[in-house]
Amino acid sequence: MAEVPGLLVSAPSSGTGKTTVMLGLLRALAEEGLAVQPFKSGPDYIDPAFHRAASGRASFNLDGWAMGPHLWQAIAAQAAGADICVAEGSMGLYDGVATRGQQGFGSSAETARAMGWPVVLVLDVGGQAQSAAATALGFRQYMPDLPFAGVILNRVASPRHERLTRLGMERAGLPVLGVLPRRGDLTLPERHLGLIQAVEHPDLEAAIAGYAAFLREHVDLAALRTAAAGGPVPGAAPALPRPPAQRIALAQDAAFSFTYPHLLEGWRAAGAEVLPFSPLADEPPAAGADLVWLPGGYPELHAGRLAAADTFRAGLRRHAETKPIHGECGGYMALGAGLIDKGGTRHEMAGLLGLVTSYETRKFHLGYRRAVLRAPMPGFDAGAALRGHEFHYSTILEQPDPPLAEVADADGAPVAETGSRRGQVTGTFFHLISAEEPSAPRAQAQEEARIHTKVRL
CATH class of the missing domain: 3.40.50.880 (Class I glutamine amidotransferase (GATase) domain)
Structure with a gap:
């Protein structure tokens, strides 16, 4: 069984900027010559199309509530031939349902733990400084056996804001992998079901290129690559779902x-x-x-x-x-x-x-x-x-x-x-x-x- 190291990009909640971080990271790593395999944790049929546009490889969902172990293995096997996996979480890191499904409760944390992918926690630190470390530390300790890479601070207002927030993270012992200044243009258009579809974006390629340039400038890509881990890829995985017709x-x-x-x-x-x-x-x-x-x-x-x-x-x-x-x-x-x-x-x-x-x-x-x-x-x-x-x-x-x-x-x-x-x-x-x-x-x-x-x- 081969291993492809991976990371899971998550956040305390929706709306913190993890999708733009995800797309920028996929493209930035691909531009470094890596074959990057994207995944989406949880039920989402919009994000995978954006992932594919950013990475050049089809993105697949992993879902502990809806998928049994055979399908999970078959999807994990799609990472074969990749150099690194990057998965995007859904909602908050620990959000799931109350009743166990085929393997779990459907949370992104379960996906990260099952695959051995360290979590990169994207934190919107607007309106706070050292207090952001208390949030991050709580997320780090809530599931002690969860692999954890560090945090990316998003929407940082000034150098002073960055310095104070970093002090909090240092006190909590949490690595800071990137600091993203506040920019109003780093958002994706939305409608009532979330993001618009990738095919509808007026200039998706330019947007993704902009995200990648922004991340290269403000995120330690080398540290992220070093933090990537886990990712067993089954050598003889079960088949994906059969077609309903020819x-x-x-x-x-x-x-x-x-x-x-x-x-x-x-x-x-x-x-x-x-x-x-x-x-x-x-x-x-x-x-x-x-x-x-x-x-x-x-x-x-x-x-x-x-x-x-x-x-x-x-x-x-x-x-x-x-x-x-x-x-x-x-x-x-x-x-x-x-x-x-x-x-x-x-x-x-x-x-x-x-x-x-x-x-x-x-x-x-x-x-x-x-x-x-x-x-x-x-x-x-x-x-x-x-x-x-x-x-x-x-x-x-x-x-x-x-x-x-x-x-x-x-x-x-x-x-x-x-x-x-x-x-x-x-x-x-x-x-x-x-x-x-x-x-x-x-x-x-x-x-x-x-x-x-x-x-x-």
Whole structure:
């Protein structure tokens, strides 16, 4: 088993600047001639595209709640051939859910500990000086066996501010790996689901180059490389997820882009042919496709164009006459009868499901999901237990079709967004991450048996 040293970039909370640090670090290390393998800890389908743009290598998610050990090993093996791994945490370092999942609670700290990657803690020190060391020390000591590289101080206002903050870190015995002066231009554009998509950034390459130059000037890259550690790469890892069909027409544009990279990598590695098409360009899915897959994205921002895309919608309807279609979140909404936009205007969608959703009547839906299928969906039989994540603001107004699954949150509480099915068309509001591995807890296996019996009755 080879080893590729790595680091995990995290922070006490969201909004501290860890994504810009991550992108600058990826590019700066790549410019030093290193093959840099990026990862994302936790459920996120936006950041990996930015990572790829910065590093030149596909980025993959590692998720202790949603992934079993076999999938984890298969994803870790994607670091083969790299010189260093750099992972980005999600939310705060220790943030996770209350109930254990397939391997853990989904925190970035668990990912760092499992992979042996020392944590680089990005601290927003605005409005404080020596007190920042108390925060950092608490994060260092909360999980004593967590490997810890040091801190990067962000949004430092002046040389005096830096000197005082450094004094606190020295007293706490915490290495300072970098000091980033406050700059208002080092931010990425955002919208209601977080960052805009990488493909939408007006000048992503220039932004990443700027982040890299900023980090080279203010961060000790040599010290970071020295601190990198761990990173066992399995020599004969299990396979990534198998494709749900041989020829898959995949919607791919600014309205539909939220697909987890390990799924696409697994499909292609197993020999499936992925056939991209753009609904926004009024393109139909490939006529010879075995399956149409509509991922999540931002259909609510493009509802008028989708409603006017007659060729796209006609192609979906032709395909659904004989072959399956599946939609996730935004793709699910596009398969429905109607979508009401922010201004209250209803737009007709494909009409392959009876679903009517509203972005005008906004409600926040966020969290892990565990689904036990009541009927088959592409790639999975009825009774299969799936793990995923839901993140959107749309509200269901009508859902007349039979539910696709029984869905619960991370703590086992029932979730109303069950997905639905009609003929060979299925859809869910959760984004698929993985099928549950056989090592699932006994209580979950018993729950599956109960649901299977209910379905048969």
